[in-house]
Amino acid sequence: MKRQKKDWKKEVARDILALGSIPFYLIVFIRILIMNDRTYIYQLLIAGLLLVLFSVFIGKIKLKADFYTARSFVLLIFTALFYNEIEYTIFASLLWFGLLISSNYLNRGKKKEIVNGLLLGIFSVAVAYFLSSIFSF
Numbered sequence: 756m757k758r759q760k761k762d763w764k765k766e767v768a769r770d771i772l773a774l775g776s777i778p779f780y781l782i783v784f785i786r787i788l789i790m791n792d793r794t795y796i797y798q799l800l801i802a803g804l805l806l807v808l809f810s811v812f813i814g815k816i817k818l819k820a821d822f823y824t825a826r827s828f829v830l831l832i833f834t835a836l837f838y839n840e841i842e843y844t845i846f847a848s849l850l851w852f853g854l855l856i857s858s859n860y861l862n863r864g865k866k867k868e869i870v871n872g873l874l875l876g877i878f879s880v881a882v883a884y885f886l887s888s889i890f891s892f
Contacts, residue, residue, distance in 0.1 A: 768857035774830070775823030775854055783830055787837065795837050797887035802829040802879040809875050821863060821872035827854050828876030829883070 773779060780803060787795045806825055813820055831851045835844040858869055 765861065768860050771850065771853045771857045772823055772861065772863065774850060775825075775827035777826070780826050780830060783834060792837070793890075794887050795833060797890045798833045798836075798883045799829070800883075801886050802833070802883035805879040805882060806875065809879075813875075819865075819868045819871065820875055821858055821868045822875070823858060823863065824855065824869050824872030825876035825879065827851055828873060829879055832880045833883075 780799075784796075784799045784803070787799055803826075806822060806829070809820070809825075810822060828851065831847050835847055838844075855869060857863075859866065863869075
């Protein structure tokens, strides 16, 4: 049996892209849930629910968006706020920019879809941040 030669760049790009996956989002959510910090629980829950609603709505109007970008942006912002460490924020930000590059490199979507995903992520973060401050009194 002949072994296939792996393209290490594609493999690394797929691994980085996984940081915007639903299972990874759930891992981070469960981690925050274990810490029992209501503010961050609400933030991730609200943002996640908004992204699910967006995915249903956007599918109906035939607009395309990269939800890996949206989910990863939500995780970047809220984990940076949670850990409140500059080293973590720099590292996570570099990984997030790597995700953007990986998404483009793997042709996961057109640049417009990546931008739409980012806009959905920004909107979800803003709404979740605002609403979580109301719910976590």
